[in-house]
Amino acid sequence: MNRVARWIVCALCLALAPVLLFQGQANANRPSGPFLTTNGFNLAGMARAGLRVRETRGTTTLTVEPAALRMARRAFAREPLAGDALFVMAIDERANVPGGEGEQALLDAAAAMIPRSRYLGALQVEQFSRRGDFTRTFAVIDRLARVYPGLTSEFVQPLVEALRQDDALDVMATALAGNPVWAREFWLAVPGDPELVGRMFALRQRVDSGTDATTDARLMAGLVGAGRFDDAIAFRDSLPAGRPQGTGFVSFGGEAPFGWNLEASGERAMNPQGDAGYDVFVQQDTSGVLGQQLLALRPGRYTFDATVTPVSSAPNLKVRLRCATARGDAGTTQPLGKPLSFSVTGACEAWWLEIMGDAWNLRDGLRATLSDMSFEAAR
Missing domain, CATH: 2.60.120.260 (Galactose-binding domain-like)
Structure with missing residues (x-):
């Protein structure tokens, strides 16, 4: 895995882990009953509650309890469209044979049947990133951002952090050139770190998609806050509106x-x-x-x-x-x-x-x- 892929995988996993864990705990508190234990969708939700999230030295690992795996298989047998069941099964397959064909087959089949599943989408993002297949990685992120707008910020912050890597500028320039639904949110997430805001400025010089007067003003303010006054001035002068006449003084507005x-x-x-x-x-x-x-x-x-x-x-x-x-x-x-x-x-x-x-x-x-x-x- 190249450095960019490793950054994106680690960052996205850390961002998504709290979401997965919270949802799992919410399902774990559901009441039990005959209907809940026979309905495939509810069984799948209970199986997902059996996932365990562990964070060690910045690495997030999901594991499946044996009982949860059995429940997921029962859920899938009763309801083939139970996305949570396929998610649990894919996590188990990955733990046994990382990057194997079994996990790929499960994910491909599940994504085709249930494209709205945020959990399956998270696994796809991780898998495609590990392979360096950024076209498919960002396609999944775009799909999830459209279906779940509230998750957009969960994806954007790790992508900003990934800019620390040299190769990330090429990757992000290609992704943003397609004007994804999360593009404006990305440009609004101007970091306070001087190195990162400089990297975002370098990226902005290559890509216009998703930008507007507000995002550009925020980036200029970020450059100034980082002490990069020359970059801020050069950026302002390069924009279509350019520098105001004379001193550039703005009396109002x-x-x-x-x-x-x-x-x-x-x-x-x-x-x-x-x-x-x-x-x-x-x-x-x-x-x-x-x-x-x-x-x-x-x-x-x-x-x-x-x-x-x-x-x-x-x-x-x-x-x-x-x-x-x-x-x-x-x-x-x-x-x-x-x-x-x-x-x-x-x-x-x-x-x-x-x-x-x-x-x-x-x-x-x-x-x-x-x-x-x-x-x-x-x-």
Whole structure:
């Protein structure tokens, strides 16, 4: 088995094991009775409750109790469409002859009769992945995601983790090119790990399927969160909308980080009010950032201006421009009330423009409206 297959198998098994175990326990608590012990479907469910899930050093193993296997065979004899019975029998066959023809025959027959079975589908995913047959692996995942939308996240997270492997980019690019039903969910699952988000960005450069403005904005935010500012800027500039004219400053709307990333907490808030601008609030005896956006600036001088209502609140609202890639950079902070001027050097390309509020000396806190904001190169 190649490394990609091993990652996908292990990750999917770990993701699906809790689902299987929970369902098995649920069936184990079913009441017994003459009907339940003679009906093939119910017998099959009781047999599946006899599965045991063991996790050892990151490896998940399913085993079948002898009594459960006998019950599964009885269930299948009474009801050939009892998917749970075939699932149990396939698990037992795999334990005795891993990768053997018996398991394959059981799975092929079962999948043809019961394509909606999530348990049989999970076994197919594992088996096809072990063989490196990713076309069939992702076909099964797509089928299960359509039938059981709630399981989509169970499949997506392991696939994101699989991106750690070099060969996974080719595998995932091929799978996503077919625009599977889980594609958008995959792109929304932006990881916090810097290495993984970089791998997802490399994949995004090769594939468009399943992406939209929301998924792209989330990936850009993930790149920024991982400190990959150059990648985030290059990604934004490569999109059809491209970089806004001039500095790239977005006075209203836009998607963070290229657009206002707004604070909304009990102590501070900056809320959009349509064309009227933003209402800001800072609780008494607190201060901090109300909103920020990322800018890619060339060396030179820039001006920021805004209308503050009421005017008396202007000294308590400040604007800061600081280098995003320099740790501990305090930047330059200036109070509003007049056009502000900032100098940008060539030592930094990615900058945070921040609106800050201060209510330390205000008995009733700070409440104001910001409108007509502009940030542009000085003429």
